[in-house]
Amino acid sequence: MKLLDIQHLTKKFVVESDWLGRPKKILTAVHDVSLAIEAGETVGLVGESGCGKSTFARTILGLYEKTHGTVLYKGRNIDQNGVHADFKRHVQMIFQDPYASLDPRMTVADSISEPLRNYHMCANNQDLKKRVFELLEQVDLNSEAAQRYPHEFSGGQRQRIGIARALALNPECIFCDEPISALDVSVQVQIVNMLKDLQQRFGLAYLFIAHDLSMVHHVSHRIGVMYLGKLVELGPGSTVYHDPLHPYTQSLIAAIPKPDPHAAPAVPAGGEVPSPLSLPSGCVFHPRCPYASELCRHESPVWREVQPGRFAACHHVRGGDVV
Amino acid sequence: MDTRDFEPVDPKCIVPIRIPPQTLRSRGWRQMKQNKLALLGLGIVVIMTSIAIFGPLVTSYTYDDQDFAMANAYPSPLHWFGTDSLGRDLLVRVLYGARISLSIGLAASLINLFIGVIYGGIAGLVGGRVDRIMMHIVDILYSIPMLLYVILLMVVFKPGLLNIYIALGIAYWLNMARIVRGQILSLKKQDYVMAARSYGTSTWHILTRHMIPNCMGPIIVTLTLSIPEAIFTEAFLSFIGLGVSAPMASWGVLTSEGINSMRSFPFQLIFPAAALCITMLGFMFLGDGLRDALDPQNQREGNR
Numbered sequence: 001m002k003l004l005d006i007q008h009l010t011k012k013f014v015v016e017s018d019w020l021g022r023p024k025k026i027l028t029a030v031h032d033v034s035l036a037i038e039a040g041e042t043v044g045l046v047g048e049s050g051c052g053k054s055t056f057a058r059t060i061l062g063l064y065e066k067t068h069g070t071v072l073y074k075g076r077n078i079d080q081n082g083v084h085a086d087f088k089r090h091v092q093m094i095f096q097d098p099y100a101s102l103d104p105r106m107t108v109a110d111s112i113s114e115p116l117r118n119y120h121m122c123a124n125n126q127d128l129k130k131r132v133f134e135l136l137e138q139v140d141l142n143s144e145a146a147q148r149y150p151h152e153f154s155g156g157q158r159q160r161i162g163i164a165r166a167l168a169l170n171p172e173c174i175f176c177d178e179p180i181s182a183l184d185v186s187v188q189v190q191i192v193n194m195l196k197d198l199q200q201r202f203g204l205a206y207l208f209i210a211h212d213l214s215m216v217h218h219v220s221h222r223i224g225v226m227y228l229g230k231l232v233e234l235g236p237g238s239t240v241y242h243d244p245l246h247p248y249t250q251s252l253i254a255a256i257p258k259p260d261p262h263a264a265p266a267v268p269a270g271g272e273v274p275s276p277l278s279l280p281s282g283c284v285f286h287p288r289c290p291y292a293s294e295l296c297r298h299e300s301p302v303w304r305e306v307q308p309g310r311f312a313a314c315h316h317v318r319g320g321d322v323v
Numbered sequence: 324m325d326t327r328d329f330e331p332v333d334p335k336c337i338v339p340i341r342i343p344p345q346t347l348r349s350r351g352w353r354q355m356k357q358n359k360l361a362l363l364g365l366g367i368v369v370i371m372t373s374i375a376i377f378g379p380l381v382t383s384y385t386y387d388d389q390d391f392a393m394a395n396a397y398p399s400p401l402h403w404f405g406t407d408s409l410g411r412d413l414l415v416r417v418l419y420g421a422r423i424s425l426s427i428g429l430a431a432s433l434i435n436l437f438i439g440v441i442y443g444g445i446a447g448l449v450g451g452r453v454d455r456i457m458m459h460i461v462d463i464l465y466s467i468p469m470l471l472y473v474i475l476l477m478v479v480f481k482p483g484l485l486n487i488y489i490a491l492g493i494a495y496w497l498n499m500a501r502i503v504r505g506q507i508l509s510l511k512k513q514d515y516v517m518a519a520r521s522y523g524t525s526t527w528h529i530l531t532r533h534m535i536p537n538c539m540g541p542i543i544v545t546l547t548l549s550i551p552e553a554i555f556t557e558a559f560l561s562f563i564g565l566g567v568s569a570p571m572a573s574w575g576v577l578t579s580e581g582i583n584s585m586r587s588f589p590f591q592l593i594f595p596a597a598a599l600c601i602t603m604l605g606f607m608f609l610g611d612g613l614r615d616a617l618d619p620q621n622q623r624e625g626n627r
């Protein structure tokens with residue numbers, strides 16, 4: 001059974017309202033996205049900044065209230081009583097900015113033990129202390145770190161504290177919201193390897209959000225590509241990376257810098273990302289798409305399975321080709 | 324290059340460096356210690372407070388002992404600050420004035436802390452329409468000159484110590500409410516508050532464990548800076564005759580009396596006015612120092 005099955009999730013924000021509080025401008029950050037995560041699997045989610053990746057993750061977790069859609073946790077709707085608490089306990093999150101995601105006035109021990117205390121996971125203080133040390137050890141931190149404050153640590157160390165906190169409740173799935181983009185390259189590798197080790201040890205599933213496609217390809221079993229709040233392509237990691245179908249994915253892959261001075265410079269997708277407040281008609285990618293036709297300008301493409309296990313939303317993808 | 328240049332250190336030789344954990348408070352204090360003006364302010368506040376508490380206990384006069392033979396006496400070993408037109412010892416009256424002025428400053432600030440934190444906290448936490456309406460009310464009250472508002476309240480309440488506490492308390496909470504609301508609004512969007520929600524922390528615990536400790540700095544600073552404001556307003560009210568009534572002496576009453584005989588007996592004006600000025604400066608220096616020391620921006624730069 002699927003661990004998480006997200007169906008038609010939509011999140012709209014009211015950007016501006018009139019003086020009576022009625023919405024005037026609405027921003028659709030996530031538009032009708034469906035995605036399933038199997039136990040023990042890593043699903044990568046990529047896209048330009050502002051395309052709704054983080055909002056998607058936060059909306060699933062209930063940090064933002066969803067506008068439409070359902071989330072099934074082990075086949076049960078999380079809106080039902082009882083299921084929600086179970087879901088919240090087993091799905092945790094790691095945040096992008098390790099400088100902002102830890103309370104500066106709490107010691108590391110307090111931060112890590114907070115989820116444990118919320119769910120009364122430890123019978124007494126002795127147990128709590130033991131568990132905190134155990135968690136610190138799992139992320140390769142000295143037990144001496146427990147009594148320190150976040151400002152005494154480096155970015156990589158703080159991110160590990162965040163990981164320890166996410167592991168505290170023995171989750172089944174962790175949403176990693178750009179966990180490495182605020183870190184140095186050398187530290188990025190450490191953190192990614194640690195996440196992979198933890199996955200093997202505890203059978204974790206990850207929703208790994210990033211804008212660095214090469215890193216996502218390195219960790220993910222499957223990759224989803226988002227553009228302006230919509231999922232445009234989803235498929236097995238290496239196929240999406242080496243043989244992208246959707247024109248947007250193609251331009252993303254082409255834009256990855258190559259360590260070869262003689263390689264021809266990448267041709268980026270033309271034009272600017274349209275404002276999410278006034279989305280283009282039809283396919284949202286058509287103003288920048290080299291394959292755009294009259295059909296694309298008028299009709300929004302349907303999300304469909306173009307090959308077994310590969311999904312895309314594009315009029316021009318037929319079978320394994322773009323025509 | 325020889326590989327021996329890079330011989331690894333014998334692990335036994337590595338001595339772990341032990342640095343005691345630094346709390347934000349200890350770091351704030353360290354920063355404060357470097358700020359001479361803030362220390363001066365702290366010193367003035369401590370001295371003035373102890374004088375206000377213990378001073379009147381050790382003098383041989385009381386604030387309403389009249390000695391007409393000694394009326395308008397210049398400062399002398401007998402009366403250090405001289406006496407006023409009714410022969411009352413001015414030093415003792417200034418000391419009692421410190422009691423009244425400081426207690427008014429403190430009480431008014433505590434009342435405005437109480438109202439301001441609750442009002443601003445609710446507006447910030449609930450947000451949306453409630454926030455908008457609550458803040459519009461604050462804006463409207465803000466547009467009324469505070470002094471006018473206090474004077475009107477005093478006319479309604481009748482002059483008296485308790486009523487001054489109340490009038491100042493309910494007039495000056497607007498700033499506190501705005502600051503607390505702003506803090507809560509920005510804290511609500513902080514990642515660590517989001518994180519706390521994601522692992523199931525209740526709203527109450529988010530407020531008490533995360534939000535209040537993190538907006539303590541601005542609250543303390545606003546509180547410290549609102550004390551001199553309250554003292555000054557009280558002095559002003561007493562000066563125009565709406566404050567505490569005779570024979571009690573606040574600094575405002577004393578200056579007001581001193582000003583009548585400014586030409587002939589300037590010391591009757593200078594001593595209470597100096598006490599008032601020094602105390603206000605003390606609180607302001609302290610408040611500014613606290614602002615620098617507790618500013619999270621400063622602390623972040625210090626460690627990156």
